[in-house]
Amino acid sequence: MIISVIGAGAATRETVGLAEHVGRELAERGAVVVCGGLGGVMEAACRGAKSAGGTTIGILPGNDPADANQWVDFPICTGLGYARNVIVVKSGRAVIAVDGAFGTLSELGHALGDGIPVVGLETWVLTRAGQVDRSIIVADGPADAVDKALAAAATRDGHRTAGGPASRAR
Amino acid sequence: MIISVIGAGAATRETVGLAEHVGRELAERGAVVVCGGLGGVMEAACRGAKSAGGTTIGILPGNDPADANQWVDFPICTGLGYARNVIVVKSGRAVIAVDGAFGTLSELGHALGDGIPVVGLETWVLTRAGQVDRSIIVADGPADAVDKALAAAATRDGHRTAGGPASRAR
Amino acid sequence: MIISVIGAGAATRETVGLAEHVGRELAERGAVVVCGGLGGVMEAACRGAKSAGGTTIGILPGNDPADANQWVDFPICTGLGYARNVIVVKSGRAVIAVDGAFGTLSELGHALGDGIPVVGLETWVLTRAGQVDRSIIVADGPADAVDKALAAAATRDGHRTAGGPASRAR
Amino acid sequence: MIISVIGAGAATRETVGLAEHVGRELAERGAVVVCGGLGGVMEAACRGAKSAGGTTIGILPGNDPADANQWVDFPICTGLGYARNVIVVKSGRAVIAVDGAFGTLSELGHALGDGIPVVGLETWVLTRAGQVDRSIIVADGPADAVDKALAAAATRDGHRTAGGPASRAR
Numbered sequence: 001m002i003i004s005v006i007g008a009g010a011a012t013r014e015t016v017g018l019a020e021h022v023g024r025e026l027a028e029r030g031a032v033v034v035c036g037g038l039g040g041v042m043e044a045a046c047r048g049a050k051s052a053g054g055t056t057i058g059i060l061p062g063n064d065p066a067d068a069n070q071w072v073d074f075p076i077c078t079g080l081g082y083a084r085n086v087i088v089v090k091s092g093r094a095v096i097a098v099d100g101a102f103g104t105l106s107e108l109g110h111a112l113g114d115g116i117p118v119v120g121l122e123t124w125v126l127t128r129a130g131q132v133d134r135s136i137i138v139a140d141g142p143a144d145a146v147d148k149a150l151a152a153a154a155t156r157d158g159h160r161t162a163g164g165p166a167s168r169a170r
Numbered sequence: 171m172i173i174s175v176i177g178a179g180a181a182t183r184e185t186v187g188l189a190e191h192v193g194r195e196l197a198e199r200g201a202v203v204v205c206g207g208l209g210g211v212m213e214a215a216c217r218g219a220k221s222a223g224g225t226t227i228g229i230l231p232g233n234d235p236a237d238a239n240q241w242v243d244f245p246i247c248t249g250l251g252y253a254r255n256v257i258v259v260k261s262g263r264a265v266i267a268v269d270g271a272f273g274t275l276s277e278l279g280h281a282l283g284d285g286i287p288v289v290g291l292e293t294w295v296l297t298r299a300g301q302v303d304r305s306i307i308v309a310d311g312p313a314d315a316v317d318k319a320l321a322a323a324a325t326r327d328g329h330r331t332a333g334g335p336a337s338r339a340r
Numbered sequence: 341m342i343i344s345v346i347g348a349g350a351a352t353r354e355t356v357g358l359a360e361h362v363g364r365e366l367a368e369r370g371a372v373v374v375c376g377g378l379g380g381v382m383e384a385a386c387r388g389a390k391s392a393g394g395t396t397i398g399i400l401p402g403n404d405p406a407d408a409n410q411w412v413d414f415p416i417c418t419g420l421g422y423a424r425n426v427i428v429v430k431s432g433r434a435v436i437a438v439d440g441a442f443g444t445l446s447e448l449g450h451a452l453g454d455g456i457p458v459v460g461l462e463t464w465v466l467t468r469a470g471q472v473d474r475s476i477i478v479a480d481g482p483a484d485a486v487d488k489a490l491a492a493a494a495t496r497d498g499h500r501t502a503g504g505p506a507s508r509a510r
Numbered sequence: 511m512i513i514s515v516i517g518a519g520a521a522t523r524e525t526v527g528l529a530e531h532v533g534r535e536l537a538e539r540g541a542v543v544v545c546g547g548l549g550g551v552m553e554a555a556c557r558g559a560k561s562a563g564g565t566t567i568g569i570l571p572g573n574d575p576a577d578a579n580q581w582v583d584f585p586i587c588t589g590l591g592y593a594r595n596v597i598v599v600k601s602g603r604a605v606i607a608v609d610g611a612f613g614t615l616s617e618l619g620h621a622l623g624d625g626i627p628v629v630g631l632e633t634w635v636l637t638r639a640g641q642v643d644r645s646i647i648v649a650d651g652p653a654d655a656v657d658k659a660l661a662a663a664a665t666r667d668g669h670r671t672a673g674g675p676a677s678r679a680r
Contacts, residue, residue, distance in 0.1 A: 453612035453613050
């Protein structure tokens with residue numbers, strides 16, 4: 001199971017702590033972390049995953065694998081700039097957003113538009129026509145975020161994984 | 171001057187009316203409309219622009235120019251799916267968002283992240299860490315939205331267009 | 341009818357002459373030129389089209405419309421780098437390749453793989469398993485290239501344009 | 511070290527055998543295989559890599575990880591169609607082309623245009639202006655192809671990996 005973790009490249013110490021915790025929890029439950037491969041939340045999620053022996057994939061905007069933070073196992077060079085955000089969310093079976101700036105906002109839009117489950121941890125609140133949009137599943141902490149993301153991903157894939165190969169990172 | 175108009179493919183009659191008015195105002199002031207080329211707000215903006223003798227460009231998600239609404243002069247086939255949203259906002263010197271669903275939200279994120287001016291007409295309100303984000307310039311009607319978008323685009327391009335070729339659609 | 345013209349950004353005087361002639365012929369027959377928007381063959385094709393009162397669209401790799409050559413009417417900013425080559429070929433109903441380097445080669449591959457007709461003017465010759473691939477329609481000069489591209493595009497679109505709107509650039 | 515293996519989705523038995531051998535050799539030398547994730551050469555390269563305990567990444571054109579062949583460890587869903595070919599070649603430190611059709615041709619163009627080393631095994635021969643282009647490094651068998659790809663990748667990365675982290679898949 002691959003889960004996307006999204007959030008800003010520049011993050012406060014508190015947000016970094018949340019993202020690292022999310023990455024660690026994901027790895028402890030056997031999930032692979034995919035993210036944008038750069039700093040801030042992305043780096044913290046990767047560091048957390050590696051601290052628990054997990055696997056990390058970074059979908060980079062540029063052409064150079066050296067742009068990836070040091071906790072990325074598999075850097076994917078897209079050369080697409082921030083259009084790569086689409087790939088970050090599509091490659092996870094669910095998305096966990098930790099805080100986040102405008103790049104994260106674009107990812108929320110792409111994920112929700114494609115029906116990919118999104119769990120939010122202190123992330124954007126979206127209001128349209130005077131109503132708060134409830135599409136983002138709100139978590140009250142890193143472990144809860146991971147619980148909810150894995151549950152949403154399992155529901156999404158339910159018909160498929162029942163008889164599928166257990167060992168693959170899908 | 172090219173201005174992007176973004177909004178949902180399925181829209182209420184009121185929203186369609188706003189988008190058509192935006193398209194017409196843009197054309198009357200000599201601006202070219204770029205949009206996602208499909209229905210709803212996109213089609214209404216194109217129809218409005220054509221009603222005033224304007225020019226329209228549709229950046230399509232698919233491969234077939236026949237997918238474009240009938241008011242698109244120049245269909246651009248990307249084959250990129252909704253990653254084409256990035257191109258829609260990058261190709262305008264400013265963006266006008268009319269209402270909008272999740273695709274529009276992704277475009278707001280991409281535009282604001284890239285420093286492209288965004289004018290909003292009854293669109294998403296974005297709240298982060300308990301604070302409403304004020305990056306979207308709020309308009310109180312179609313004419314005001316066009317005023318503000320053209321002003322923001324001119325400010326953005328000020329140093330360049332001073333001595334530039336007046337006849338090009340940039 | 342939109343026709344793509346592809347070729348290298350750095351070109352000899354002779355190649356530039358061919359590309360300019362192609363652009364002029366396309367405009368004289370009412371076709372719109374789409375290209376990669378930069379220099380060399382792209383600039384020459386646009387200049388040729390404008391010399392005959394035609395219309396030109398440049399699909400740029402970057403974010404800045406000022407990167408476009410001065411003969412581009414409508415610069416489309418993709419920010420995708422050379423992945424934009426896909427859009428250049430998909431947006432034409434046929435492709436004319438004039439000489440060309442590796443970027444052009446990528447465009448030939450994308451076009452032929454998608455079934456988009458390609459006319460070649462002194463362009464790459466492709467050999468596979470000891471056999472020359474005959475998928476590229478060989479032209480013996482600019483006018484012949486335009487003849488063959490328009491014929492191939494009309495055949496491709498035959499069922500569609502029979503009753504379609506005559507005034508649109510599709 | 512990540513190495514890209516490219517080739518057609520429909521392949522002869524002989525070509526499949528070559529690709530599987532390439533994948534196995536890459537894994538035996540500790541390289542990770544990245545490919546387009548689908549059938550034919552892509553599947554064979556992944557199967558070969560897994561037979562030697564290697565790791566495989568599939569960059570898919572669509573949105574569904576279930577589209578990946580069964581030997582892909584990490585499916586990356588791009589939703590970009592064949593524009594994903596750019597990512598396949600950019601994510602490897604060198605590329606090995608095994609035979610190949612038009613999609614492979616597009617990848618050769620993107621790789622060579624970006625200065626990414628390409629080793630060819632019974633792949634396209636490219637002729638321009640009457641001269642065979644020698645940019646593709648010709649291999650005379652799977653082991654030779656892997657030798658040459660790893661050597662080219664090491665040369666390309668020489669300055670960087672000297673002091674870099676040895677355990678990462680870059």
